[in-house]
Amino acid sequence: MTREHATRRAFLATGAAAVATLATAASGLLVPARAQGLAPTPSMRGGANNYLPGAPIVERIGGGGFWMTGSVRRAGDGAPLQGVRIQIWAHTTEGHERDPHSHGATLTDAQGRFRLEMPQIVPAFGQPHGHLAYDDAAFETVFLRPVMPSSRDTSLSADFVLQPA
Amino acid sequence: MASTRAVLIWGALAVAVIVPVAIAAHSPLLAWRSPVYIAAGLAGVVAMTLVLFQPLLVGGYLPGLPRPRGRRLHRWVGAALVTAVALHVAGLWLTSPPDVIDALLFVSPTPFSAWGVIAMWTVFAAASLAALRRRLRLRPRVWRLGHTALVMVVVLGSVVHALLIEGTMGTVSKVVLCALILAVTVKVLLDLRTWALLARSWR
Numbered sequence: 001m002t003r004e005h006a007t008r009r010a011f012l013a014t015g016a017a018a019v020a021t022l023a024t025a026a027s028g029l030l031v032p033a034r035a036q037g038l039a040p041t042p043s044m045r046g047g048a049n050n051y052l053p054g055a056p057i058v059e060r061i062g063g064g065g066f067w068m069t070g071s072v073r074r075a076g077d078g079a080p081l082q083g084v085r086i087q088i089w090a091h092t093t094e095g096h097e098r099d100p101h102s103h104g105a106t107l108t109d110a111q112g113r114f115r116l117e118m119p120q121i122v123p124a125f126g127q128p129h130g131h132l133a134y135d136d137a138a139f140e141t142v143f144l145r146p147v148m149p150s151s152r153d154t155s156l157s158a159d160f161v162l163q164p165a
Numbered sequence: 166m167a168s169t170r171a172v173l174i175w176g177a178l179a180v181a182v183i184v185p186v187a188i189a190a191h192s193p194l195l196a197w198r199s200p201v202y203i204a205a206g207l208a209g210v211v212a213m214t215l216v217l218f219q220p221l222l223v224g225g226y227l228p229g230l231p232r233p234r235g236r237r238l239h240r241w242v243g244a245a246l247v248t249a250v251a252l253h254v255a256g257l258w259l260t261s262p263p264d265v266i267d268a269l270l271f272v273s274p275t276p277f278s279a280w281g282v283i284a285m286w287t288v289f290a291a292a293s294l295a296a297l298r299r300r301l302r303l304r305p306r307v308w309r310l311g312h313t314a315l316v317m318v319v320v321l322g323s324v325v326h327a328l329l330i331e332g333t334m335g336t337v338s339k340v341v342l343c344a345l346i347l348a349v350t351v352k353v354l355l356d357l358r359t360w361a362l363l364a365r366s367w368r
Contacts, residue, residue, distance in 0.1 A: 045274035046275075047274075091197070094197075095197075096198075096202070096260070096261070125275065126277055126330040127331060128331065145274055
């Protein structure tokens with residue numbers, strides 16, 4: 001014969017289930033539905049400054065020594081995007097932002113990551129910063145302008161979430 | 166004794182002015198900048214040092230330059246200041262036009278740009294007011310309150326602009342110069358009792 005009154009284990013299990021249900025319901029209220037998905041990255045102020053369209057895909061920009069890294073995903077489902085061209089430029093130890101040799105481009109790998117070696121970025125116009133662009137047909141154009149936390153940093157990263165055009 | 170005091174004041178002022186300019190002129194960043202960009206940056210540093218001279222001259226604090234003579238020099242230094250600011254902006258424009266256009270339109274990503282642009286327009290306005298004072302037949306009260314109000318914005322704007330920038334100036338010499346500018350400006354405002362004009366009824 002089974003015991004009618006609640007055991008401690010049953011009580012804890014029921015309680016935990018109730019809390020879990022409430023938490024799920026609450027999180028459903030707080031976090032937008034999964035189907036809404038990943039929002040596209042907006043362009044940053046000043047991101048397009050000194051942009052020279054059509055920078056060539058290069059092994060590295062100049063002598064290197066500094067790494068620009070990042071990722072590219074699709075808005076909505078967040079799928080990594082392979083073979084996407086990201087253009088990069090900055091004021092470095094080898095040239096001003098406007099100099100064509102300060103510009104280069106690279107392609108993302110199967111995981112949607114990119115990584116391009118370039119000369120050390122140095123402070124210009126008051127901040128050590130880089131510029132990145134996605135500017136091709138498949139997705140809407142995005143210009144980013146990340147700032148280095150310290151001008152001694154030897155890398156900088158920026159992530160793109162692209163909206164299909 | 167008086168001459169010792171004069172030597173000390175002029176010596177301190179020379180250090181306060183020459184050190185920041187010298188440090189900026191030897192910044193490692195210059196190695197990676199074009200001559201126009203270097204000149205533009207230095208014009209900004211020189212402009213900051215000229216801002217320090219203005220309240221010292223108008224208050225007659227500098228030995229050998231009591232108020233009447235100090236005031237006359239104040240006009241010349243004011244003209245030099247306007248020229249330095251113009252060279253600063255023009256040089257930056259040549260170096261990177263879109264960054265300067267963003268700044269002038271107040272859409273720059275860098276917060277110090279807006280402070281710099283505000284300081285630029287107010288220094289132009291303060292100088293224009295001085296140049297056109299007679300032609301506009303400004304009442305002395307309007308002239309003094311107007312010039313003082315504009316100049317207070319110039320001082321605040323240029324100090325914040327300079328402090329927020331990571332540029333060629335050395336941190337310590339920049340902070341010292343900015344602190345001196347603020348201190349002397351407050352002192353001359355207190356000494357000349359400009360605010361009393363606000364309270365006094367029109368005569």
